[in-house]
Amino acid sequence: xxxxxxxxxxxxxxxxxxxxxxxxxxxxxxxxxxxxxxxxxxxxxxxxxxxxxxxxxxxxxxxxxxxxxxxxxxxxxxxxxxxxxxxxxxxxxxxxxxxxxxxxxxxxxxxxxxxxxxxxxxxxxxxxxxxxxxxxxxxxxxxxxxxxxxxxxxxxxxxxxxxxxxxxxxxxxxxxxxxxxxxxxxxxxxxxxxxxxx
Amino acid sequence: xxxxxxxxxxxxxxxxxxxxxxxxxxxxxxxxxxxxxxxxxxxxxxxxxxxxxxxxxxxxxxxxxxxxxxxxxxxxxxxxxxxxxxxxxxxxxxxxxxxxxxxxxxxxxxxxxxxxxxxxxxxxxxxxxxxxxxxxxxxxxxxxxxxxxxxxxxxxxxxxxxxxxxxxxxxxxxxxxxxxxxxxxxxxxxxxxxxxxx
Numbered sequence: 001x002x003x004x005x006x007x008x009x010x011x012x013x014x015x016x017x018x019x020x021x022x023x024x025x026x027x028x029x030x031x032x033x034x035x036x037x038x039x040x041x042x043x044x045x046x047x048x049x050x051x052x053x054x055x056x057x058x059x060x061x062x063x064x065x066x067x068x069x070x071x072x073x074x075x076x077x078x079x080x081x082x083x084x085x086x087x088x089x090x091x092x093x094x095x096x097x098x099x100x101x102x103x104x105x106x107x108x109x110x111x112x113x114x115x116x117x118x119x120x121x122x123x124x125x126x127x128x129x130x131x132x133x134x135x136x137x138x139x140x141x142x143x144x145x146x147x148x149x150x151x152x153x154x155x156x157x158x159x160x161x162x163x164x165x166x167x168x169x170x171x172x173x174x175x176x177x178x179x180x181x182x183x184x185x186x187x188x189x190x191x192x193x194x195x196x197x198x
Numbered sequence: 199x200x201x202x203x204x205x206x207x208x209x210x211x212x213x214x215x216x217x218x219x220x221x222x223x224x225x226x227x228x229x230x231x232x233x234x235x236x237x238x239x240x241x242x243x244x245x246x247x248x249x250x251x252x253x254x255x256x257x258x259x260x261x262x263x264x265x266x267x268x269x270x271x272x273x274x275x276x277x278x279x280x281x282x283x284x285x286x287x288x289x290x291x292x293x294x295x296x297x298x299x300x301x302x303x304x305x306x307x308x309x310x311x312x313x314x315x316x317x318x319x320x321x322x323x324x325x326x327x328x329x330x331x332x333x334x335x336x337x338x339x340x341x342x343x344x345x346x347x348x349x350x351x352x353x354x355x356x357x358x359x360x361x362x363x364x365x366x367x368x369x370x371x372x373x374x375x376x377x378x379x380x381x382x383x384x385x386x387x388x389x390x391x392x393x394x395x396x
Contacts, residue, residue, distance in 0.1 A: 027251035040239045040375070041239040046239070052234075070238075100238050102375065103374050111372070173315050174309070176232075176300070176316065177238070179236055
């Protein structure tokens with residue numbers, strides 16, 4: 001969270017001074033490890049969403065930008081960014097997270113890469129993913145400011161199909177949101193069959 | 199998110215002026231509906247975690263406070279708060295969310311109460327839950343400032359058992375976090391057996 005948020009605010013402070021200079025950017029360190037290490041919302045996404053909250057022109061636009069970024073994060077092979085001088089100079093495999101949640105995103109990458117969730121290459125992966133997310137967030141904000149913003153991402157057919165029964169104005173209307181459904185609701189049964197059959 | 203964060207910062211601004219007065223609290227509206235309507239991290243928790251990020255004495259303390267609050271939210275029957283003059287004057291049933299995620303928390307409450315996820319009583323429930331969360335966050339911060347803070351919550355035996363194989367320093371070490379496992383990993387198989395048997 002701090003990585004994405006501070007990368008933008010500190011640069012603005014260097015160029016423009018206040019009010020960016022006195023923003024307590026260090027507060028955003030709370031988002032690390034999916035919020036205080038809880039493994040929930042990816043901190044890079046939380047930081048980008050905070051930037052949208054600060055700079056988007058309306059609450060509706062904030063929501064649109066968050067949706068665009070979250071779908072991008074769920075569906076794209078990441079991390080794409082390769083630093084010129086990496087902190088850890090290893091090849092970092094790409095994976096599709098199929099989730100905005102830290103612990104799911106990390107597990108998908110661990111499965112793809114063969115690395116452990118607390119390994120140094122995993123840290124390097126998250127650093128590069130943070131750079132990707134900051135870049136995409138700023139692209140969204142800049143194209144918006146120049147009047148050229150168009151949503152590029154869409155919910156998958158699966159999420160739309162699930163939503164047609166479960167979300168707003170549907171028959172059951174028993175939940176809400178736009179998160180990928182399958183990564184929790186369809187792919188877990190095989191992992192612990194003795195527990196899940198109950 | 200805005201509800202919890204602003205309830206504290208605006209009161210501090212009224213009492214102390216700067217630096218609270220110029221904090222752009224409206225940015226925190228991005229956390230509504232589990233971050234921009236995505237249904238991920240509950241906005242009340244995100245707002246409280248941001249307060250911890252701002253006021254806790256260290257990153258380690260921020261993490262401890264977030265853990266305490268998130269476990270409280272997962273395990274307690276909520277909302278407990280009943281306003282003297284509610285916006286919507288209905289009886290609001292209590293439920294245990296077993297998750298820090300907005301859409302799961304809402305679904306648990308919808309199951310318990312019989313109300314829809316986009317109903318007015320559900321909005322009232324989230325308003326009261328926001329008040330509960332703000333209160334608990336401030337209690338944590340205040341007891342900490344007076345040197346009397348002690349963690350009251352603990353991870354469930356289930357989460358510890360899962361973590362012993364899957365998180366840091368374990369055999370598989372293929373994920374991270376402290377979120378309740380069962381609400382996604384053990385209770386979904388029965389809902390869509392035709393999809394999940396694949």
